[in-house]
Amino acid sequence: MFSSTLLPSVYLLLNSISTNGAVAIEHPSEVPVYNDLAYQRYNINIAIGTPPQSFSLLFDTGSTDVWVPQANSSGCALNCPPGFDFDPTASSSLVRTNVPFDARYGLTPDLAVIGQYYNDSISVSGLPAIANAQFAVGDLPSLLFVQGNRGIFGLGSRLSESVYLSPTSPHRGNLSSTYTPLWERVALASPSGEKKYSVWLNAQGARKGSVQFGGEDRGKYKGALAKVPLNLDPETGLLSGWNVNLTGVTRISTAASVKAGKKQLTPSNYSVDFTIDSGSPNMYVPTSLYEAIVQGLNATDIINGAPYVPCSLRSQATGFLDFDFSTRTKGQKAKIRVPLAEIVYPPSFPVTVPPVGDRDGKKMCYFGIVPNDGPVRLLGATFLRSAYIVFDAEHLELRMAQAKWGDLEGTKL
Known part of the structure; x- marks a missing residue:
C-alpha cells in the first residue's frame, strides 16, 4: 500500500450477492476478504491475543507488517471508539520485544505509523492460531482515523518490514533482524506447507473474494x-x-x-x-x-x-x-x-x-x-x-x- 489505500473500513454499503460454487470458501486454508467498495478497500479479519481481540484490517500485498491501533492514538485522542485499539495488558500470551515500529505509507512515504512490535497468538479469519506471531501496535494518525483505517494486514516480503526498511530502525538493512511474516507462517501451517498464497478479489460488485494460504483454487x-x-x-x-x-x-x-x-x-x-x-x-x-x-x-x-x-x-x-x-x-x-x-x-x-x-x-x-x-x-x-x-x-x-x-x-x- 502506497497511496489512497488509506481509506476507511466501515460496513459495506453494497447489497449481498447470491453465490455459486466459485464463491464458496471450500479449502481449509482459504478465508474471505471483504469488499468495502464504497471506501475503496478490502478487509480481512484477525484475532490477536488471549482472550482474542478482533480486528478487520486492510488486506495489503503492497506492505508486510501487520499492525493494529494503540489506545488513545493521536488521530482520535480521548474520542477513540470502544474496541478500536489493541490492549496489550489484556492478553496473557503477549510477549514484548522492545523493538520499535515505524511504518511509512504514501506515494512519497510521508505518513508514519509509529509504535512497538510484539509477539502474540494470532488467528486469521478463524484458521488455527499462529503462536508467538510478530505484529505491531502503533499510533494511528489523524488522517488515517478520519478515513476510518483500523490497521493493515501486510502480505509482502521480509525486505519490506519496518524493522528492515525504516530509516529510523536501529536494525535498518540488517536481514538477520527481520522476522517471518504472518502470512508466510499461515501458509507454512497449511496442508501444502508452501510459502505462497492465492488472491481472488472477485468482481467489483461482489460482497467478498478470498485468499488461500499455501494453495490455489482451480475453480476460480x-x-x-x-x-x-x-x-x-x-x-x-x-x-x-x-x-x-x-x-x-x-x-x-x-x-x-x-x-x-x-x-x-x-x-x-x-x-x-x-x-x-x-x-x-x-x-x-x-x-x-x-x-x-x-x-x-x-x-x-x-x-x-x-x-x-x-x-x-x-x-x-x-x-x-x-x-x-x-x-x-x-x-x-x-x-x-x-x-x-x-x-x-x-x-x-x-x-x-x-x-x-x-x-x-x-x-x-x-x-x-x-x-x-x-x-x-x-x-x-x-x-x-x-x-x-x-x-x-x-x-x-x-x-x-x-x-x-x-x-x-x-x-x-
Whole structure:
C-alpha cells in the first residue's frame, strides 16, 4: 500500500450477492476478504491475543507488517471508539520485544505509523492460531482515523518490514533482524506447507473474494496459470516485493462513443516494473500510458485524487484493457483482460469524496487509473479484480490467469 489505500473500513454499503460454487470458501486454508467498495478497500479479519481481540484490517500485498491501533492514538485522542485499539495488558500470551515500529505509507512515504512490535497468538479469519506471531501496535494518525483505517494486514516480503526498511530502525538493512511474516507462517501451517498464497478479489460488485494460504483454487480462474518471474532487489538479490514487468497494454473498444477496434497503447519494446498491490484501490501508471488509456474517454482533469469519466462507460459493452506480462516461457505472455466497466466506479462512489458533475450537471464517475510519474507504479484493485494470482515466494514468481467471477445476480451499484 502506497497511496489512497488509506481509506476507511466501515460496513459495506453494497447489497449481498447470491453465490455459486466459485464463491464458496471450500479449502481449509482459504478465508474471505471483504469488499468495502464504497471506501475503496478490502478487509480481512484477525484475532490477536488471549482472550482474542478482533480486528478487520486492510488486506495489503503492497506492505508486510501487520499492525493494529494503540489506545488513545493521536488521530482520535480521548474520542477513540470502544474496541478500536489493541490492549496489550489484556492478553496473557503477549510477549514484548522492545523493538520499535515505524511504518511509512504514501506515494512519497510521508505518513508514519509509529509504535512497538510484539509477539502474540494470532488467528486469521478463524484458521488455527499462529503462536508467538510478530505484529505491531502503533499510533494511528489523524488522517488515517478520519478515513476510518483500523490497521493493515501486510502480505509482502521480509525486505519490506519496518524493522528492515525504516530509516529510523536501529536494525535498518540488517536481514538477520527481520522476522517471518504472518502470512508466510499461515501458509507454512497449511496442508501444502508452501510459502505462497492465492488472491481472488472477485468482481467489483461482489460482497467478498478470498485468499488461500499455501494453495490455489482451480475453480476460480479460466485457462492455465502463466508463470511471471518476480523482479528481485538489485542489491541483495532477494524478494523485496511483488514486482513484475508489464510489457504491454492494449485497448479493445466496442462502444460507439469510442472508436471501435484494437489499439496498442505501449511501444513494442515496453517493459516497466509494476507492484501488484491489493492495498491500492487504483492503478498508478506513468502519465504517457494514462493519457493513451483515457484518450477518447472524455476524462476530466484530476479531481479528488483521480480522473472522472462519463458513467455510461460502466456499460459492459464499452470495451476492455489487455495487460501483458513477460513469462518464464520464451515467446509467451501472460494476459489479463480488464473490462472498463470494472475500472469505472459507480455514481457517487467512493463516498469519501464529493460527487462530480459535467457542465450539464450530469454525474461523472470516478476512474480507477491515475497518472503518476514518480518511482511508484502500482496495479491495484481495479486490475486485481480481473485476475487470479498466486503469489509464490518459494519459486519467486507470480502465476496468473483470468479470474472466473462469482454470481452477481441481485447486486445493485
